Amino acid sequence: TVEELVQAFQKAVNKAYEALLDPKEGTILSVMSAWSEALAENYTKEKSLHHSLLNAQEVAEKALANTQFQMPILKKNQLVDSGAKGFYYFIVGLTNAYCEKVAVISEVVEADQEIIEHVETSEPIYRYCSEFIIKNPTATKQTIQTVLATKGDSLVIVGNEGQIKLHIHTNKPKEVLKLLAKYGTMTYQKVDDMRLQY
Numbered sequence: 626t627v628e629e630l631v632q633a634f635q636k637a638v639n640k641a642y643e644a645l646l647d648p649k650e651g652t653i654l655s656v657m658s659a660w661s662e663a664l665a666e667n668y669t670k671e672k673s674l675h676h677s678l679l680n681a682q683e684v685a686e687k688a689l690a691n692t693q694f695q696m697p698i699l700k701k702n703q704l705v706d707s708g709a710k711g712f713y714y715f716i717v718g719l720t721n722a723y724c725e726k727v728a729v730i731s732e733v734v735e736a737d738q739e740i741i742e743h744v745e746t747s748e749p750i751y752r753y754c755s756e757f758i759i760k761n762p763t764a765t766k767q768t769i770q771t772v773l774a775t776k777g778d779s780l781v782i783v784g785n786e787g788q789i790k791l792h793i794h795t796n797k798p799k800e801v802l803k804l805l806a807k808y809g810t811m812t813y814q815k816v817d818d819m820r821l822q823y
Contacts, residue, residue, distance in 0.1 A: 627674050631664055631677075634661040642654060642658075644783045645781055651696035652692065655688050655706075656692070656712050660682075661681075663684035664678065678723055679720060682717065685716050689705055749823055752795075753794065753798045753816050753817065754819050756816075757801070758789070759808055759809035760788050760809055760812045762784070762788070763807075766789060769789070773791075773804065777797075779792065788812075
C-alpha cells in the first residue's frame with residue numbers, strides 16, 4: 626500500500642544512518658531524511674501521494690541547498706554535497722515519473738556567475754578503499770563496527786542475517802580481512818589504492 630511505501634522510505638533512512646559509523650549532516654543523509662519526513666507528514670494529512678511527492682521534492686531541494694552550510698569544506702568552497710545532489714536528482718525523476726511529467730534536469734550558469742572548481746589538495750590519510758562481502762555472518766553489524774572502529778574511516782556496513790557488505794578506508798586491508806574472516810564466509814573482496822588514484 627501507499628502507507629507501507631511511505632513507511633518503507635522512512636525505515637530505509639534509519640537503516641542508512643545505522644550503516645554508518647559516524648553519520649554526518651550536510652550529506653545525502655540530510656536530504657534523504659528531510660524528504661522522507663516531509664513525504665510521510667504530507668501523506669498523513671492529505672492522503673495524496675501525488676501532492677505529497679511534489680511537496681517533499683520542494684523540501685528536499687531546500688535541504689540540498691542547505692548542505693553547503695553544514696560542513697566546513699562545502700561552506701569554504703560554496704558547494705552542495707554531491708551525494709545529496711545525486712539523491713535529489715533521483716527524487717526529481719521519481720516525482721516526475723509518478724506525476725506523469727517529463728523529467729528535465731538542466732543547470733544554467735549565468736554569464737556573470739563565477740564557476741567554482743573544487744580541487745582536493747590533501748593526500749588521503751588511509752591508503753586503501755576496501756570492500757568485503759561476508760555470507761552467513763556470525764556477528765551483528767554493531768559488533769563488526771566496534772571491532773573495526775579503530776582500523777580506518779568511512780566505515781559503512783549494510784546487510785542482514787544472510788549477508789553483510791562492508792566498506793572501509795584503511796592502511797591495513799589484510800588485517801581487516803583477517804578480522805572479518807572470523808565472522809563468516811568471505812565471498813568478495815576488493816582493495817583500491819587511493820594514494821595511487823590521488
